[in-house]
Amino acid sequence: MAIDFELSEGSKLAQAHYHDIALKQMRPISRKYDLREHDLPVEWVDYWWNEGRFGTKGRSEKLTEGFITICLQAEELCWGDAGLYLRMPTPALGGSAVSSAGTKEQKQRFMSKFREEGGHPIWGAMAITEPQAGSDAAAIETTADFDPDTEEWILNGTKIFCTAGEGASTADGGFVVVWATIDKSAGRGGIKSFVVMANTPGMELIGCEKKLGIRASDTATLRFDNCRVPKENLLGSAEVRKKDPTKTGDKGFKGAMATFDASRPIVAAMATGVGRAALDFLKEELENQGVAIRYDAPPRELTAIERDVIEMEAELQAARLLTWRAAWMMNTGKRNNLEASMAKAKAGLAVTKITQKAVQILGPVGYSKKLLVEKWMRDAKINDIYEGTQQINQLIVARRILDYPSAMLR
Numbered sequence: 001m002a003i004d005f006e007l008s009e010g011s012k013l014a015q016a017h018y019h020d021i022a023l024k025q026m027r028p029i030s031r032k033y034d035l036r037e038h039d040l041p042v043e044w045v046d047y048w049w050n051e052g053r054f055g056t057k058g059r060s061e062k063l064t065e066g067f068i069t070i071c072l073q074a075e076e077l078c079w080g081d082a083g084l085y086l087r088m089p090t091p092a093l094g095g096s097a098v099s100s101a102g103t104k105e106q107k108q109r110f111m112s113k114f115r116e117e118g119g120h121p122i123w124g125a126m127a128i129t130e131p132q133a134g135s136d137a138a139a140i141e142t143t144a145d146f147d148p149d150t151e152e153w154i155l156n157g158t159k160i161f162c163t164a165g166e167g168a169s170t171a172d173g174g175f176v177v178v179w180a181t182i183d184k185s186a187g188r189g190g191i192k193s194f195v196v197m198a199n200t201p202g203m204e205l206i207g208c209e210k211k212l213g214i215r216a217s218d219t220a221t222l223r224f225d226n227c228r229v230p231k232e233n234l235l236g237s238a239e240v241r242k243k244d245p246t247k248t249g250d251k252g253f254k255g256a257m258a259t260f261d262a263s264r265p266i267v268a269a270m271a272t273g274v275g276r277a278a279l280d281f282l283k284e285e286l287e288n289q290g291v292a293i294r295y296d297a298p299p300r301e302l303t304a305i306e307r308d309v310i311e312m313e314a315e316l317q318a319a320r321l322l323t324w325r326a327a328w329m330m331n332t333g334k335r336n337n338l339e340a341s342m343a344k345a346k347a348g349l350a351v352t353k354i355t356q357k358a359v360q361i362l363g364p365v366g367y368s369k370k371l372l373v374e375k376w377m378r379d380a381k382i383n384d385i386y387e388g389t390q391q392i393n394q395l396i397v398a399r400r401i402l403d404y405p406s407a408m409l410r
Ligand SMILES: Cc1cc2nc3c(=O)[nH]c(=O)nc-3n(C[C@H](O)[C@H](O)[C@H](O)COP(=O)(O)OP(=O)(O)OC[C@H]3O[C@@H](n4cnc5c(N)ncnc54)[C@H](O)[C@@H]3O)c2cc1C
Pocket: 093, 125, 126, 127, 128, 129, 132, 133, 134, 135, 136, 160, 161, 162, 163, 164, 211, 219, 382, 385, 386, 387, 388, 389, 390, 391, 392, 395, 410
C-alpha cells in the first residue's frame, strides 16, 4: 500500500488562501479582541460572513476538498487567532453533531442557511456540559419530555461552557444542539441530541464566561425552561435501548458521541495552528538575533536552545501527522475514534509545551503584552481541556487499544 503525505494542489491553494486571511484579517485585531473579551468582533464576523466563507473567485471549488481541508483551515486560521476562529459565523460543533447524527432531511433543514448568500451572520453550537457533568457526559441531567398533544419535546436544564453559545442562541437562523435525556432509567441509552433554533422561547442566554484564553470566543451559559422544540428536531431516532447502548448500535448516544470523531481532529489542528504561531515567531526572533538552528549538527554539539527548538518542531510535526491521519480516515469513511483521540491528546499537550517554551526562551519580552506570544500561551491550554480533556482522550486510546468497554476502564 502506498503512503502519501503530499497535499493535493487544491489543498495547497486552500492552505495559502486561509493563511492570507489569518495574516491580513485576524492578526491585526488579535490583541484588540483579547482585551475586549465580550465584544462582538464585528469586522471579522462581517468579513467571514460576506467573503471568507466563500473563498476567492476561481478558487472556491478547490477550497472544499473534504476533511483534510477543514483541518488545514483550522490550523491556518488558529495560527491567525484561535479566539476569532471560534467566533466565526459557522455551524461549528453544532454542524458536526447534525452531520454525525442527523438525517438527510435534517442536514438540509439546519445547514442550508449557512450556505446561502446574503442575510445576517449565524452560528451553530453544541451544549453538552452541565454544572455536574463534563467528562462524564452520560451524567447529564437536562431532560426532554415528549408532549403527545403538540408533538413537541420539552427541554429543561442548564448548560455551561457552550462555545459560540451567545451567537447560536440569539441570531435568528442559528441553532444549538442540546444533549438531554428522554429516559433517565436508561442511562446512556436515554440520551439524545436536539436542535434548538436561536430565540426559541424557553432558551435563555444567562451570560458569557470570563476566560484565561480564547477570549474572543463567546462561551455561554444557557438555561432551558420548558423550551419546546418540534418532534423533528431530535437528531436520529427516539428509540431507547436500555442494554449497553454503545454495543447495540444505538443511534442516539452513539451518534452524538460520533460528533467527537469529527471534532477532535479539528481541535487538534487548531492546537497545531497556535503552536506553529509561537514556533514561527520564536524562530524569526532567534534568526534576528543571529541564532541559527543547526538541524544537522550531532546531538552533543547542539546548544540548549537548538535542542529546545528541534524538540518543539518534532512535537508539532507529530501532532500534525496524527491529525492528518485522523482526518484522512474521516474523509475515507474509516472508523477513526482511536486516531481522533490520539491526535487530540497529542496536540493538546504539544501546544501547551510549545507555547510555554516559546515564552521562556524569549525571556521577559515573551511574557510582555507587547508581543502575542503570551496570548498564544493562554490560548493554548484550552486545547487540552475541551472536546475531552487530555486524561479522557488518553483513557479512550487505552480502551480502544486494550479493547475494554468503558465500564471496565474509567
Ligand atoms: C472555553 C471552554 C469551551 C467549552 N466549550 C464547550 C462546548 O462548546 N460544549 C460543551 O458541551 N462543553 C464545552 N466545554 C466544556 C468542556 O468540554 C469540559 O470542561 C470538559 O469536558 C471537562 O469537563 P469538566 O469541566 O466537568 O471537568 P471534570 O470532568 O470535572 O474534570 C476535572 C479534571 O478531572 C479529570 N478527569 C475527569 N474524569 C477523569 C477520569 N475518568 N480519569 C482521569 N481523569 C479524569 C479531567 O481530565 C480534568 O482534569 C468548554 C469548556 C471550556 C473551558
